[in-house]
Amino acid sequence: MSSILLPLAEGAVSYRLPEAVPVPGLPERVAPARSRTVLAAAHVVADPARPNGPGLPAAVDWDTTLAFRHHLWSLGLGVADAMDTAQRGMGLDWPATRELIARSGAAARSVGGLLACGAGTDQLDPAKAHTPKEILAAYEEQLEVVEQSGAQVILMASRALAATATGPEDYAEVYGRLLAQAAQPVILHWLGTDFDAQLAGYWGSADLDEAAAHVLALIRDHADKVDGIKVSLLDADREIALRRALPDGVRLYTGDDFHYPELILGDEQGFSHALLGVFDPLARHAATALAALDRGDTDGYRAILEPTLPLARHLFAAPTRHYKTGVVLLAHLAGHQDHFAMVGGAQDHRELTHLSRLFVLALEAGALPDTELATARMRAVLAERGFRP
Template sequence: MSSILLPLAGGAVRYALPAPPPLLSSLPDTAPQARSRTVFAAAHVVAHPHRPNGPGLPAAVDWDATLAFRHHLWSLGLGVADAMDTAQRGMGLDWAATRELIERSGAAARGAGGRLACGVGTDQLDPDRLHSLKEIIAAYEEQLEVVEQAGAQVVLMAGRALAATADGPDDYAEVYGRLLTQATHPVIIHWLGDMFDPALAGYWGSRDLDAATATVVELIREHRDKVDGIKVSLLDAGREIALRRALPAGVRLYTGDDFHYPELILGDEQGFSHALLGVFDPLARHAAAALAALDRGDVETYRAVLEPTLPLARHVFAAPTRHYKTGVVLLAHLAGHQDRFTMVGGAQDHRDANHLSQLFVLAAEAGVLPDLELAAARMRHVLAERGFEQ
């Protein structure tokens, strides 16, 4: 195998490409849906390689590559969670592009028979001013209609506008109560921690997470028939387990914890989490293999597949966590799913060369890159664009 010169901590390091781990040859290219867990991979979008995509510009999306990646996820038996934060929702992907993404993904899901959930938010509102609860509800309602017309399951996203306006738990209860009453089918509620988006600090009306948890549990109990589950991204396994145990019977907890997903999905004697994970975008084949093992009761293989991916996942989602999308898209490029390492909003520049180099090493050692020679060639080009020559 060849080697690659990488800028790592302490200076330039000549890294010899490792032999592919034995596990890699056993990862599936296609798989049926899991029977024991409901799992969504939150999918990224592919920026158009030949159109402007700088900060503040309208998003220019490569629709063919973006939809091809969704078909890749469906072929592995995973649901697709689209128009979420992994797709740079409100972080480079504007509402016009988001609406088109929802409509295109809806049509693709119908054709493929794939499971699809899409985010409903308020990002069509002007971010530079406060909005009334009435305006916020109207914005959510507009997007709710778009997602339901696309035939996708609704994910009620945590909203920056609501976080900025709400005075306390009662305002959240008013907004969510109105939306849940209108939803045609049970929705997934989305609780995204401020490590993913600082503007969401104090969501549910309190910075005290115990109080916030009590508020959302009460909301779910009040609207039990309209809630399929809650997606939680707090990166706190103990808090997620406690919330899972407090939910009404039949309401799913979808883990969004990209630090502890193997143990949370596996669960314990009192239950388990389902999953809606950004990290399953680059780990789709691993996820499919692990879920198949879980379906047949083979916990040893489940652990053997997923646990070695944790160092990579924790690096991708390292602080500042909101920039994890950069690592997700680099991995898609290195794995051959898109020709260029470019992102809407210019977000490919949100991580430095040292971070990306360590990501390459961890991905190679976890068996996430199916063709290491191709990945190394692409990584050399990425580093050259940042001024680091071989």
């Protein structure tokens, strides 16, 4: 059995590679799940031959980026694109985002893939204050781009609105106008401060119970225009309470990368659908587990997804906003892209000890199907960052 020397929190450790990797078995193409609607929030692949440092315009490898979306569709998953997993506001600028939405829309149409894309306000200058009218206009511009692509709209949480709003009435005004304009029901987006500290007080209150009451009132007032709400608060009990309070026909899409197996499975009072960044590296596990759930095999479902939780919780460990770095490393190690570079230079946002532990947990979860390839690439990543035992 071979081994690799890794820099871990306890020091340099010789890690013995597992002899067998428990990769879920699936046919090449999988039909979408019948019992749940599941979207994997997909990352973008940087072009390593062009500058992609902090503050620079994003240079994207479009062919590899779109090939990864086809990988997700082939497994029966939907794609949530132009979201925080794609580094919205964290390296992916609006011109690149606009192109991503258009390209992904065309790709989805070519295969009949489920696609939802984020519409936000990140074309606004973050160094300036903006009026509600300017924020609404920014949202409207992006709403039109998403609808023209043929994708479902996800109304992303807006840093500009969070900075400007003085109470729940401001959110009700902006969202009410947007929902009135939307051609089809949209997905709302509630991203907690673990993911983005600039979204503190979203929906008009820093008290999460009050915030939930405000967004519920908004949804009830516009239930015919709201398909669902994606919730990323990393608080399973709070998500369940909100899910149970939603009007009939409005879905809760879990964005909880810490508790997704139990939330998707649900209980006697309902279940969550899913819009998850963790299903980018765990797409095959998700597809296999959902197939088991469709068969009524809840034990099989649990046996596939629950062992992935240590990987997921490390991937999204604080500072949670840097989880994208781990997602892209795993895509590289799994063979989906041949380099570990990111727009905005975000490949440097996690320490080697974190990435090394991620490699171990990914192998043990079966998220890296080719151990030899993953190990060779991990050795190269370590050497590039100065770890040369």
